Amino acid sequence: MSSILKPVEAVGWAGIVAAKAVANFPSVLCRRTGREDLFRQLYATGIRTLPVVTVVSLFMGMILALQVGLELARFNQETLLGAAVMMTLLREMGAFCCGICLAACVGSAIAAELGTMKVNEEIDALVILRIPPMRFLAAPRILALILMAPVLAFYCCIIGAVGGGFVGATQFNVDFQQYMSGAFVMSEAKDLYVGILKATVFGFLVGVISVAEGLGTTRGATGVGKSTQRAVIVSFLAILISGYMVTRLFY
Amino acid sequence: MAEKMIEFRNVVKRFGEAAVLDGLTFDVEKGEILAVVGPSGTGKSVTLKHIVGLLEPDAGEVTVATDRIGYLFQSGALLAWKTVWENVALPLVETTRLKAGEIDRRVAAALAAVGLADDAAKYPAEISGGMQKRAGLARAIVCEAEVILYDEPTSGLDPVTSAQITRLIRDVNRTRGVTSVVVTHDLGSAFRIASRILLVKDGRAIVCLTPDEFRRSENPEARAFLAAAEGEGL
Ligand SMILES: Nc1ncnc2c1ncn2[C@@H]1O[C@H](COP(=O)(O)OP(=O)(O)O)[C@@H](O)[C@H]1O
Ligand SMILES: [Mg+2]
Numbered sequence: 191m192s193s194i195l196k197p198v199e200a201v202g203w204a205g206i207v208a209a210k211a212v213a214n215f216p217s218v219l220c221r222r223t224g225r226e227d228l229f230r231q232l233y234a235t236g237i238r239t240l241p242v243v244t245v246v247s248l249f250m251g252m253i254l255a256l257q258v259g260l261e262l263a264r265f266n267q268e269t270l271l272g273a274a275v276m277m278t279l280l281r282e283m284g285a286f287c288c289g290i291c292l293a294a295c296v297g298s299a300i301a302a303e304l305g306t307m308k309v310n311e312e313i314d315a316l317v318i319l320r321i322p323p324m325r326f327l328a329a330p331r332i333l334a335l336i337l338m339a340p341v342l343a344f345y346c347c348i349i350g351a352v353g354g355g356f357v358g359a360t361q362f363n364v365d366f367q368q369y370m371s372g373a374f375v376m377s378e379a380k381d382l383y384v385g386i387l388k389a390t391v392f393g394f395l396v397g398v399i400s401v402a403e404g405l406g407t408t409r410g411a412t413g414v415g416k417s418t419q420r421a422v423i424v425s426f427l428a429i430l431i432s433g434y435m436v437t438r439l440f441y
Numbered sequence: 442m443a444e445k446m447i448e449f450r451n452v453v454k455r456f457g458e459a460a461v462l463d464g465l466t467f468d469v470e471k472g473e474i475l476a477v478v479g480p481s482g483t484g485k486s487v488t489l490k491h492i493v494g495l496l497e498p499d500a501g502e503v504t505v506a507t508d509r510i511g512y513l514f515q516s517g518a519l520l521a522w523k524t525v526w527e528n529v530a531l532p533l534v535e536t537t538r539l540k541a542g543e544i545d546r547r548v549a550a551a552l553a554a555v556g557l558a559d560d561a562a563k564y565p566a567e568i569s570g571g572m573q574k575r576a577g578l579a580r581a582i583v584c585e586a587e588v589i590l591y592d593e594p595t596s597g598l599d600p601v602t603s604a605q606i607t608r609l610i611r612d613v614n615r616t617r618g619v620t621s622v623v624v625t626h627d628l629g630s631a632f633r634i635a636s637r638i639l640l641v642k643d644g645r646a647i648v649c650l651t652p653d654e655f656r657r658s659e660n661p662e663a664r665a666f667l668a669a670a671e672g673e674g675l
Contacts, residue, residue, distance in 0.1 A: 223534055223535065307520075310516050310518060311514045311515070311518045312516075312518045312519070312520060314490075314495055314512075314514070314518070315512065315514055315518035315577075317495065318493050318495070318510065318511075318512045319531065319532040319580070319584065320532070320536050321531065321532065321535045321536060
């Protein structure tokens with residue numbers, strides 16, 4: 191009984207967090223202190239993710255170029271390498287790399303931070319001071335992830351494309367200039383939009399899941415560890431499942 | 442008869458099967474300091490959380506005559522990424538429309554009242570546990586709380602700092618007329634500052650007496666508690 195109810199409860203709680211956080215977005219943007227918090231979160235999101243996301247997307251691009259290049263080489267179509275790599279990045283892998291890096295670097299940090307605050311009674315203290323945690327803590331963090339995810343996903347595509355170009359030039363004798371022009375000329379606006387949309391969805395999901403896990407923490411320091419772990423695992427699952435569904439919707 | 446600030450009538454609170462509060466009845470008069478003592482795990486913190494509305498009773502009634510309630514958590518519960526000044530200013534910044542100058546004036550006054558004027562720019566991690574509690578108290582004062590609840594304000598502190606905090610609780614009570622409920626294991630400080638001492642055991646009120654009455658009480662539970670506390674070297 192309880193094993194069936196637990197996931198239902200968890201989804202319900204995440205839904206409540208999502209609804210309350212979104213309802214508080216206007217007050218984050220309208221208040222000076224809210225905007226300051228938002229900028230601090232945007233900065234933290236970018237800084238925490240940038241090193242990892244750079245390496246991940248660089249190698250993702252290189253792997254893609256290697257795999258695709260080997261197939262294209264069989265038909266002497268290496269000139270299409272840039273276009274093929276860029277399309278894969280825009281449609282799928284850019285947003286995906288960005289999503290998993292956000293979950294690992296930012297989602298985990300949010301769950302740990304809010305979980306620690308919960309077990310230190312700081313959340314209770316805020317409630318008593320009449321500062322709603324959903325407005326003060328949840329909304330700026332989730333909004334920062336929603337805003338930052340598409341930017342980072344675009345960055346992933348560019349870095350990945352460069353990585354692919356490097357592999358193209360060194361392994362398949364594809365001129366870098368030619369590769370890049372192929373990548374940009376042949377890529378479609380729709381691919382970019384879908385990728386950006388996907389990244390935004392990932393940012394939202396990682397934010398909601400991490401905040402819900404953090405604020406739902408019980409049982410002291412071990413509870414914080416559990417919440418952090420669950421925030422990352424559930425975010426990964428949500429990214430994969432929602433990524434498939436967005437792709438289904440548009441292609 | 443003095444005005445009642447807080448009233449508990451047969452309050453029952455269960456977590457799962459076990460009733461943590463099991464028909465708790467007591468009241469707190471306006472302007473007094475009520476010390477709440479009793480063994481660990483008898484629901485003292487749970488009692489405070491009912492007063493402030495973090496928990497709702499399963500049965501019985503909790504009435505509080507004000508909504509201006511401050512709560513001093515054991516940890517101080519300050520935000521780690523804000524300075525002492527910003528922590529104390531937070532409730533004013535976030536929930537009022539006061540001008541910056543007025544906020545500054547009130548925060549400075551509250552910090553001076555708890556003796557933290559010189560440490561305003563420090564972060565919570567950079568100050569001692571006693572100072573964190575004083576900062577938490579300043580945050581309650583700045584909201585002009587009419588009731589302040591203290592959850593074990595002196596536990597984990599050295600004797601000198603404990604005495605300082607105890608004095609501060611009394612000063613805040615006297616100068617501002619703040620009704621205070623102090624959960625404590627420190628019977629010495631309870632005897633020094635409390636107008637009445639409430640002994641809670643197994644979720645019920647055993648006795649509620651003035652310090653003198655408590656010392657002379659014939660109640661076996663009160664005697665046993667007193668003897669145990671004295672055994673610890675009171
Ligand atoms: N939110 C809660 N959920 C479940 N059990 C709780 C909760 N809060 C307190 N309890 C339980 O209630 C009992 C009394 O707790 P507490 O009021 O903290 O005791 P104390 O008198 O030492 O302050 C403990 O056994 C504790 O485990
Ligand atoms: Mg307690």
